[in-house]
Amino acid sequence: MLSSLVLVKQVPDTANISGKVMNDDGTVNRAKLPAVFNAEDRVALELALRLRDRYGGKVTAITMGPPRASDVLRECLYMGADEVCLITDRKFAGADTLATSYVLGRAVRKLGTFDFILGGRQAIDGDTAQVGPQTAEKLGLPQVTYAEEIRDVSDGYATIKRKIDGGYEVLRARLPVLVTVIGEAAVPRPYSAKRVMQYKNARTLIELEKLADDNSLLYSDRLVHEAKAKNLFIQTFTMDDVDVEPERCGIKGSPTKVHKIESVVLAGGDHARIEPTKEGLGKLIDALARDHLFG
Amino acid sequence: MNDMVSKDVWVFVEQRDGKAAEVSLELLCKGRKLADTLGGELKAVVIAANALELAERTFHYGADEALVVAHPSLAHFRTMPYSRVLTELVREAQPRIVLFGATVIGRDIAPRIASATGSGLTADCTDLQIADVNYLKQEHHRLLLQIRPAFGGNIIATIITPDTRVQMATVREGVMELFPLQTPKPSRIQQIPFEPLPLDELVEIIERHREESRVNLKGANIIVSGGYGMGSAENFRLIHELAHVLGGEVAGSRAAVDAGFLPRERQVGQTGTTVRPKLYIACGISGAIQHRAGMQESNKIVAINSDPDAPIFEIAHYGVFGDAIEVIPKLIEVYKQRLK
Numbered sequence A: 001m002l003s004s005l006v007l008v009k010q011v012p013d014t015a016n017i018s019g020k021v022m023n024d025d026g027t028v029n030r031a032k033l034p035a036v037f038n039a040e041d042r043v044a045l046e047l048a049l050r051l052r053d054r055y056g057g058k059v060t061a062i063t064m065g066p067p068r069a070s071d072v073l074r075e076c077l078y079m080g081a082d083e084v085c086l087i088t089d090r091k092f093a094g095a096d097t098l099a100t101s102y103v104l105g106r107a108v109r110k111l112g113t114f115d116f117i118l119g120g121r122q123a124i125d126g127d128t129a130q131v132g133p134q135t136a137e138k139l140g141l142p143q144v145t146y147a148e149e150i151r152d153v154s155d156g157y158a159t160i161k162r163k164i165d166g167g168y169e170v171l172r173a174r175l176p177v178l179v180t181v182i183g184e185a186a187v188p189r190p191y192s193a194k195r196v197m198q199y200k201n202a203r204t205l206i207e208l209e210k211l212a213d214d215n216s217l218l219y220s221d222r223l224v225h226e227a228k229a230k231n232l233f234i235q236t237f238t239m240d241d242v243d244v245e246p247e248r249c250g251i252k253g254s255p256t257k258v259h260k261i262e263s264v265v266l267a268g269g270d271h272a273r274i275e276p277t278k279e280g281l282g283k284l285i286d287a288l289a290r291d292h293l294f295g
Numbered sequence B: 001m002n003d004m005v006s007k008d009v010w011v012f013v014e015q016r017d018g019k020a021a022e023v024s025l026e027l028l029c030k031g032r033k034l035a036d037t038l039g040g041e042l043k044a045v046v047i048a049a050n051a052l053e054l055a056e057r058t059f060h061y062g063a064d065e066a067l068v069v070a071h072p073s074l075a076h077f078r079t080m081p082y083s084r085v086l087t088e089l090v091r092e093a094q095p096r097i098v099l100f101g102a103t104v105i106g107r108d109i110a111p112r113i114a115s116a117t118g119s120g121l122t123a124d125c126t127d128l129q130i131a132d133v134n135y136l137k138q139e140h141h142r143l144l145l146q147i148r149p150a151f152g153g154n155i156i157a158t159i160i161t162p163d164t165r166v167q168m169a170t171v172r173e174g175v176m177e178l179f180p181l182q183t184p185k186p187s188r189i190q191q192i193p194f195e196p197l198p199l200d201e202l203v204e205i206i207e208r209h210r211e212e213s214r215v216n217l218k219g220a221n222i223i224v225s226g227g228y229g230m231g232s233a234e235n236f237r238l239i240h241e242l243a244h245v246l247g248g249e250v251a252g253s254r255a256a257v258d259a260g261f262l263p264r265e266r267q268v269g270q271t272g273t274t275v276r277p278k279l280y281i282a283c284g285i286s287g288a289i290q291h292r293a294g295m296q297e298s299n300k301i302v303a304i305n306s307d308p309d310a311p312i313f314e315i316a317h318y319g320v321f322g323d324a325i326e327v328i329p330k331l332i333e334v335y336k337q338r339l340k
């Protein structure tokens, strides 16, 4: 029996930035980008589910983010997670990786003890790969980053293959351990249709309160009660639920500050235009040859 | 400002199989300049079985002193002992700046040390500068400006860590230039004692396989680079053909790597390699800022793109507005005719 906890994140879909989401000044309007499940985190969840398939046990997924991040938790349920938890509070907003890992570490402690803490190597919106190692440090756990395979688990040790610069290594890690996984590690399983039907109405407290606000015939207490009875209540942690020092959270707890943002003004296309014909390309070759760029 | 606080710049000298990583030597060269601006010293931190021998090299790249941790159990990088040693050293000496390569090793260890020491850390910087900064109406003397392209759009963000003693950053290989000193600095070595702890053994290496990368984008004079606009792995063959004919190396954008057109080690950009070839031919690459960060200092840039408004044209010296799938075969043909 193994208990695994998976750290997941909802990210703006940077892979599909189109003209529609650009501001006039050429910057990206984040609010208009679709929010998606960070791909490597989904792979981490897949590895956790495979561990459960093989050794039995339980899989918990948590995310820290705005209220709408509950979307990725529902997706975790569709894939097979046993339990999910949303960590959200205005006072957590603006957190850099250090403040994020601090809150995540506290939330994990609150949720119990785990054999594995898993997460994607990095999130596509910042590509820092820092939250995994920093959470491991906060929890006082060893870490294995860039994992591509969890080979087996026995006698309290896991054998894990990881990528290194120019090759790979196989490690024997004492449990509990925090593991960050790369995208190539596994192909995540599709949603189970049965689980989608079962969990599509899973809701957080915030979502139920909003429902009650929008409809005078509904009362949030009742809704919560019903959701709990049907196992459709998504647990939420706010600052009061996790044992944190407020000055270590959110913007306050983030040592990195954005001092300046500059739009890059491009030179304005004073390049030589080359016709895509043989004649035009011949001129290009001649010009490059004159500059001694060949041979 | 208190004169007692350290103005030193540290570089973690990463080693693989007992050889110093090139990115660490590049960082020593940059660190030298930063230390001069701050009026502090440049220190190389070398952790290895053969750390003494490695340390000697650092003086050729500007180190004033090498902090040497040598022990047979430190032959290969392992997170626990390495981060423990470095954390203790940083806590004790409180250097002003610590730089790491943005490699698998650097990205494993830097966040852990930043977390343990409560330091700010910025990943994948494309430039580092020192400047006085007024932040929230407060003057900060000689901060490290950690400059990196920000998510999406054409944005460059300058990150600062005004409230932490130690400022940390990671930088990709090739971003900083390598210039060995004519006459090396005199060798000055501080040996740090090391005692293995049971905690170090929580993760053991049981098998290891590594080869020196045969990909040498940084050293190439000509690079032919393909993007997502190539459309398929099959069309991407054209990039290989053109590179072969011109005697250049094949590279690509991250979108092309993500699509499986080429291996990740050939990615150019902020989170790939930074290159400065004599000739860079970008085919079906839009020219996102993260890509440009890795190639805009190329001597001559040729862009082939079917969108006349693609940002890549803004930095190109020669622009071919057309379908790369049709243009590249013509280019190969014409080249062969002219320069046999």
Ligand SMILES: Cc1cc2nc3c(=O)[nH]c(=O)nc-3n(C[C@H](O)[C@H](O)[C@H](O)COP(=O)(O)OP(=O)(O)OC[C@H]3O[C@@H](n4cnc5c(N)ncnc54)[C@H](O)[C@@H]3O)c2cc1C
Binding pocket: A014, A015, A124, A125, A126, A127, B151, B152, B226, B227, B228, B229, B230, B252, B253, B254, B255, B256, B267, B268, B269, B270, B271, B272, B273, B283, B284, B285, B286, B287, B288, B289, B290, B291, B294, B304, B305, B306, B307, B310, B322, B323, B324, B325
């Ligand atoms: C934190 C972070 C780090 C990143 N790091 C990197 C990095 O290191 N390197 C990198 O490259 N990117 C990086 N990116 C991604 C970057 O933002 C872009 O998404 C990526 O560079 C786009 O790749 P592309 O130009 O190949 O694809 P696209 O943006 O999809 O562009 C394709 C281009 O091909 C053109 N095209 C289409 N068909 C044809 C045709 N038949 N003939 C000619 N042209 C055609 C189109 O007009 C378009 O301009 C990073 C992003 C983030 C958020």
